[in-house]
Amino acid sequence: MKFRVLVIEDDPDIHELLRINLSMAGYHVDQAFGVDEARKVIAQTPPNLVLCDWNLPGQSGITLLRWLRSDPSHFKTPVIMVTARDGDEEKILAFDLGADDFVSKPFKNRELLARVAAVLRRSVGVMHRDTLELDGLVLNHAERCIAANDQSLPLGPTEYNLLNYLMRHPVRVHSRDHLLKRVWGKPDQVEERVVDVYVGRLRKVFGTLGQPERIETVRSAGYRFVIVERRQASTGPQLTAA
DSSP states (O other): OOOEEEEEOSOHHHHHHHHHHHHHTTOEEEEESSHHHHHHHHHHSOOSEEEEOSSOSSSOHHHHHHHHHHOTTTTTOOEEEEESOOOHHHHHHHHHTTOSEEEESSOOHHHHHHHHHHHHHHHHOGGGOSEEEETTEEEETTTTEEEETTEEEEOOHHHHHHHHHHHHSOSSOBOHHHHIIIIISOTTTSOTHHHHHHHHHHHHHHHHTTOOOOEEEETTTEEEEOOHHHHHOOSSOOOOOO
């Protein structure tokens, strides 16, 4: 299942940055630049979560929050307010009206994505979904296999754990030592070259599936999972690693 996030933001640069970050994290992103447009989108394709700016042209984001919480069809839809307003009164008002979280601008990309995941985890059990979908790849947790282009290949336990971690933390560079800690859990008992061996195995899997290079070697640093769509794009906002 690919979760649908509605981004409501009138600043085009912030809007595009949110779209790219959320898409790369595996979410389907719908967009609106004002309350009236957002209501139409919600009526046509109900989102799993709403990211809403407070200061919007015409009606404010608080108006949309009030509408969602008063509508029987959408009152359970999670809402995260993303706004430059960070005073205590604004936060209290947002939470009193039913906001699930409140993120102040400027925000860090990793923090925002973590808050989105946390809210979804509470509301729809995102951590219990059967698959992880990212940029044309589908990692099946139950069957421990990877699928793309109508093909599916089984993964060994370590290949699965390594790919699962890389897909959940794409774009950022991970050192071999970091991967040993996060994937193997025994950095002092496993040599770093073991990481290279399993990366090589995953690369063979991607080749069999007809996929382009997904795991990029960063010289003297480690590895990162590549988002093909992002690599092919020549312009646009860039994800900031943190």
